[in-house]
Every structure is written in C-alpha cells, then in structure tokens.
Amino acid sequence: MTEIALDTIDRRILAALQEDAHATMEQLSARVGLSPSPCARRVRQLEAAGVIRRYVAVLDQDKVGLPISVFASIKLERQREEELDRFAKAIMRWPEIVECYLMTGQRDYLLRIVVKDLPAYEAFLKRTLTRLEGVASIESSFALGQVKHAQGLPVGE
Structure with a gap:
C-alpha cells in the first residue's frame, strides 16, 4: 500500500468530511480555510487517489432494529x-x-x-x-x- 502525502489542509478536509460528508463545498471550504474552488479540487484529488473511498450514511444500530x-x-x-x-x-x-x-x-x-x-x-x-x-x-x-x-x-x- 502506498501512503499518500497529506498536508495540513488535506487533513482538515478529511476530518471535516468525516464529521459531515453532507456539508456543501462552501461550508467545507469555510471550515478548512480555503475558497470553494481549490477546496473542491483537493476533494476531487483525494477521491481520485482513493483516500476518500466513498460517502455513506451512518445509521443508528438500535433504531434500525439491530441492537x-x-x-x-x-x-x-x-x-x-x-x-x-x-x-x-x-x-x-x-x-x-x-x-x-x-x-x-x-x-x-x-x-x-x-x-x-x-x-x-x-x-x-x-x-x-x-x-x-x-x-x-x-x-x-x-x-x-x-x-x-x-x-x-x-x-x-
């Protein structure tokens, strides 16, 4: 496995997306301190490199009847x-x-x-x-x- 070199901004983007992958690009870019266009470019690069594999909804195990x-x-x-x-x-x-x-x-x-x-x-x-x-x-x-x-x-x- 090849490790991708992630800088501070990449790590902020990843942390923010792990908390809320449903955030708009404007919300994400404001949170990480970038304008929307470069932020979107970085997200696409992280996706293309396989760092971001997919986006999912996290379900409550009890509420879906699987406690x-x-x-x-x-x-x-x-x-x-x-x-x-x-x-x-x-x-x-x-x-x-x-x-x-x-x-x-x-x-x-x-x-x-x-x-x-x-x-x-x-x-x-x-x-x-x-x-x-x-x-x-x-x-x-x-x-x-x-x-x-x-x-x-x-x-x-």
Missing part, C-alpha cells in the same frame, strides 16, 4: 491460503457480518455480527457459520454495551 452485536472468533482447521481465501469469500455473502478481520494469535478471524435478538443470532449461526467447510471452532461473545465507536479515523490536522 445486538456479537463478536465471533473463528478458528479454521488449516490456515493455508486457499482455506483463508475460501472463508473470506464465503462470509462476504452475509450482510449480518459487518466487520471481519484476519487475526494473529489463537483465532484466525474475528467477526462482528449484528442481529435483532438472540434467536436471530442462533439461526444465523446454525444456517451459516456452522455449515462452512473448514471451520474448526466458533467462539461467540456478546457486547453488553458500546463504550466507543468512532466513525472516522484520527487523521489529525
């Missing part, structure tokens, strides 16, 4: 490249899995799964993860509450 977060640690029978790739490809099919990380240590993957309730997680577990070929074990942990969930990255200024 349960489950963290599932997955251990595969073998850690060969083809098994890792097969698992990664398989889990892409299920929207309940909102995050997936390949890990070091005792487990191979850490998944964050969101569901409406415990029976929904049980059904998901039985019809998906337990049926995946090559899965040796699954350990589930239920989040009792969320202390911090940052939407943006600490890009600084």
